[in-house]
Amino acid sequence: MRLSPDQMIFWQYGFLKLNGTIVFTWGLMLVLALGSKLITRKLSTELKRSRWQNLLEIVVTGIEKQIEEVGLPHPEKYIGFLGTLFLFVALAALCTVVPGYEPPTGSLSTTAALALCVFVAVPLFGIEEQGLGGYLKTYVQPTVIMLPFNLISELSRTLALAVRLFGNMMSGAMIIAILLTITPYVFPIVMTALGLLTGMVQAYIFSILAAVYIAAATRTRKPKTKVETAPAPAT
Numbered sequence: 753m754r755l756s757p758d759q760m761i762f763w764q765y766g767f768l769k770l771n772g773t774i775v776f777t778w779g780l781m782l783v784l785a786l787g788s789k790l791i792t793r794k795l796s797t798e799l800k801r802s803r804w805q806n807l808l809e810i811v812v813t814g815i816e817k818q819i820e821e822v823g824l825p826h827p828e829k830y831i832g833f834l835g836t837l838f839l840f841v842a843l844a845a846l847c848t849v850v851p852g853y854e855p856p857t858g859s860l861s862t863t864a865a866l867a868l869c870v871f872v873a874v875p876l877f878g879i880e881e882q883g884l885g886g887y888l889k890t891y892v893q894p895t896v897i898m899l900p901f902n903l904i905s906e907l908s909r910t911l912a913l914a915v916r917l918f919g920n921m922m923s924g925a926m927i928i929a930i931l932l933t934i935t936p937y938v939f940p941i942v943m944t945a946l947g948l949l950t951g952m953v954q955a956y957i958f959s960i961l962a963a964v965y966i967a968a969a970t971r972t973r974k975p976k977t978k979v980e981t982a983p984a985p986a987t
Contacts, residue, residue, distance in 0.1 A: 756922065757854040758861065773859040780843055780856065784836075811839075815959075822960065823967040830966060833873055838867065838959035845951020848944065853975045855951070860914065867914035871906070878969030887969065913961060920954050922985070947978040 760772030765969035791804045801809075815835045844855040856862040878887040891902045 756859045757856055758859050760854065765770055772854055773856045773862055776844075776854065777856040777862060780840060780847070784839060784843065789872070811835075818960065822963040824963060824970065830877070830963065833869075834959050834963050834966075837962060839954050841866070841955035841958055842952055845921070845955065848947060848951070855921055857917055857951075858956075859922075860918045863918040863921075864914040866917065866958070867910045870913060870965060871910040871917050873962070874906075874965045874969045878968045880972035890969070909961075909965065913958065917954055917958055920950065 757772030757776060761769055762772070762775055763770040769814065791808050794802065795805055796802070812835070815831055815838060819830055819834055824830055841857060844857045847853050848855055856870040857866075875887060877891070881887075882890075892899050
């Protein structure tokens with residue numbers, strides 16, 4: 753039994769290896785790129801639209817609404833990054849019905865790469881919104897003592913993102929593989945359907961957590977304004 757698609761070797765030359773994680777990851781990216789190209793090639797502003805455009809608008813509108821509810825006022829700025837994260841993790845789970853396919857999110861290397869993307873994107877969006885000085889000040893608020901704790905928080909939440917997604921996706925794949933060896937095919941089919949639902953939930957949680965981190969980094973503190981008191985009327 754394979755614990756990870758890293759153990760599925762397609763080609764090897766010396767220390768160079770082409771494993772299942774790399775193949776399936778690039779395959780998913782190719783599917784997303786080609787799907788995006790095909791769906792958006794004939795967009796229409798008329799009342800009569802294709803089914804694919806309607807599906808695309810539903811997905812984009814839903815993602816934008818979720819981003820805005822997290823606390824990001826301009827979701828169009830972040831949908832490219834957050835939407836891609838959601839679609840990649842969701843597609844990785846949905847493709848488990850394909851024979852011979854193993855989700856690359858079942859490998860810690862893939863989930864770590866996704867978490868590192870969030871780790872890099874959070875300060876970039878924060879600096880874009882607040883400026884370099886304003887963003888760095890958030891690490892020493894409300895006092896300088898909080899600096900090491902804020903730095904540890906940045907690293908720990910990145911590790912938590914990677915391990916959470918990896919653990920949930922790998923455990924689901926392992927349970928299905930075990931059931932296929934000891935039970936009839938009916939029960940594993942039910943577990944596969946449950947695994948698809950779990951994968952969608954994990955995609956939602958991962959992208960929402962990334963949106964929350966970005967919202968915290970882009971939040972600006974408005975200076976307090978002094979309230980002018982009107983002079984008391986003369987008696």
